[in-house]
Amino acid sequence: MTQPKKLFIKTYGCQMNVYDSERMAEAMGGQGYVQTDSPDDADMILLNTCHIREKAAEKVYSELGRYKVLKAERPDLKIGVAGCVAQAEGEEIMRRQPMVDLVVGPQSYHRLPELEAKARSGEKALDTDFPEEDKFERLQARPKAKRGPTAFLTVQEGCDKFCAFCVVPYTRGAEVSRPADRVLTEARDLVERGVREITLLGQNVNAYHGHDRGLAGLIRELAAIDGLERIRFTTSHPNDMDDALIAAHGDCEKLMPYLHLPVQAGSDRILKRMNRHHTAEAYLKLVERLRAARPDLHLSGDFIVGFPEETEADFQATLDLVEAVQYGSAFSFKYSERPGTPAAERPQVPEAEKDDRLQRLQALLVRQQRALQDAMIGREVGVLFEKAGRRPGQMVGKSDYLHAVYVESDGLARGDLRRVRIVESSPNSLRGVLA
Numbered sequence: 001m002t003q004p005k006k007l008f009i010k011t012y013g014c015q016m017n018v019y020d021s022e023r024m025a026e027a028m029g030g031q032g033y034v035q036t037d038s039p040d041d042a043d044m045i046l047l048n049t050c051h052i053r054e055k056a057a058e059k060v061y062s063e064l065g066r067y068k069v070l071k072a073e074r075p076d077l078k079i080g081v082a083g084c085v086a087q088a089e090g091e092e093i094m095r096r097q098p099m100v101d102l103v104v105g106p107q108s109y110h111r112l113p114e115l116e117a118k119a120r121s122g123e124k125a126l127d128t129d130f131p132e133e134d135k136f137e138r139l140q141a142r143p144k145a146k147r148g149p150t151a152f153l154t155v156q157e158g159c160d161k162f163c164a165f166c167v168v169p170y171t172r173g174a175e176v177s178r179p180a181d182r183v184l185t186e187a188r189d190l191v192e193r194g195v196r197e198i199t200l201l202g203q204n205v206n207a208y209h210g211h212d213r214g215l216a217g218l219i220r221e222l223a224a225i226d227g228l229e230r231i232r233f234t235t236s237h238p239n240d241m242d243d244a245l246i247a248a249h250g251d252c253e254k255l256m257p258y259l260h261l262p263v264q265a266g267s268d269r270i271l272k273r274m275n276r277h278h279t280a281e282a283y284l285k286l287v288e289r290l291r292a293a294r295p296d297l298h299l300s301g302d303f304i305v306g307f308p309e310e311t312e313a314d315f316q317a318t319l320d321l322v323e324a325v326q327y328g329s330a331f332s333f334k335y336s337e338r339p340g341t342p343a344a345e346r347p348q349v350p351e352a353e354k355d356d357r358l359q360r361l362q363a364l365l366v367r368q369q370r371a372l373q374d375a376m377i378g379r380e381v382g383v384l385f386e387k388a389g390r391r392p393g394q395m396v397g398k399s400d401y402l403h404a405v406y407v408e409s410d411g412l413a414r415g416d417l418r419r420v421r422i423v424e425s426s427p428n429s430l431r432g433v434l435a
């Protein structure tokens with residue numbers, strides 16, 4: 001019997017990359033590959049890269065450098081780079097790291113089996129096209145094996161917004177939505193395999209137009225699937241948050257009361273320079289409407305501090321906006337230039353000021369997050385249990401609001417969705433007892 005070949009995938013970045021890595025592993029399953037947790041015994045190493053963070057490409061080059069020894073020991077080992085750095089750097093990767101056998105962009109990974117075969121025959125394989133064909137159609141059917149209770153499902157890719165700091169429109173291309181019937185088929189399939197919660201993914205997920213009633217229409221059809229208990233979606237742009245989606249937050253029980261709604265900054269001057277096409281006031285009004293529809297909605301956001309030309313007054317406007325919203329969680333970063341984006345050319349804020357602002361913003365966000373978490377004590381929430389905790393008999397799951405919740409109780413199993421009364425709040429998690 002031939003031994004299966006082993007594939008090691010290292011995934012960087014967002015949930016969309018996690019989903020893509022799963023699909024790439026499945027595609028390579030058809031070529032006789034099984035996944036391994038270690039690069040040491042792999043026949044193929046694939047880095048699924050992200051271009052959002054600072055010095056992303058340099059980090060990929062240095063990671064590749066670590067595999068040189070493995071490649072020298074085992075010349076048959078194939079090394080590939082996928083994802084947004086692959087798209088942005090293309091052939092340059094093979095020029096700088098000649099041991100790389102294949103480079104594949106995020107829109108062409110359905111061609112990975114052909115590229116791997118080409119690499120096995122000793123040729124270099126590069127594909128960073130934005131092909132006409134639908135990669136999801138070309139990917140083989142997903143395997144039927146049982147899986148964990150939560151899953152990501154990509155429904156939309158690409159972005160037409162061109163925020164002045166962001167590379168996504170260049171690396172992922174224009175906005176494309178998957179047809180609703182195919183998303184629904186994939187969702188039913190996931191539910192048959194044991195999935196109870198699906199997070200719909202897209203760079204601009206609420207710009208989804210694969211259903212004639214947009215993302216809200218898709219969510220309502222998903223909500224009708226028996227066995228699917230929870231629906232989430234990420235990441236949203238405020239300008240695409242339409243009436244139907246706001247209404248769904250109010251009356252679609254399976255749509256969880258947690259929304260990641262990035263605003264990036266609180267100053268209109270900076271929002272304009274960021275090319276966000278909305279004001280701080282418009283964002284706050286939107287939050288008000290969402291909370292009118294779903295009063296217990298927990299919001300999360302993304303913030304960039306020290307965007308080019310940001311003054312102390314601009315930064316204060318960001319703090320004011322954060323005070324007004326009261327976030328349940330948030331991600332905040334110092335601005336750093338992405339080559340090829342408009343903001344990279346503008347006058348930069350000194351690093352020390354960026355550091356200082358980031359510290360002040362994060363202190364405020366942590367206070368808010370902690371206060372909202374502490375306010376959960378005594379409340380009853382739904383928890384979907386995902387895995388065993390560290391202590392015997394302990395299980396950990398996610399609340400409706402996406403908090404990690406620990407419960408000690410024999411008889412709880414992975415995939416159970418139970419009501420839990422919260423009894424304790426720690427910095428990054430809650431503890432509860434079955435209600």
Ligand code: SF4
Pocket residue numbers: 159160161162163166167168169203204237
């Ligand atoms: S909307 Fe999001 S993905 Fe699109 S350009 Fe702006 S930050 Fe990037």
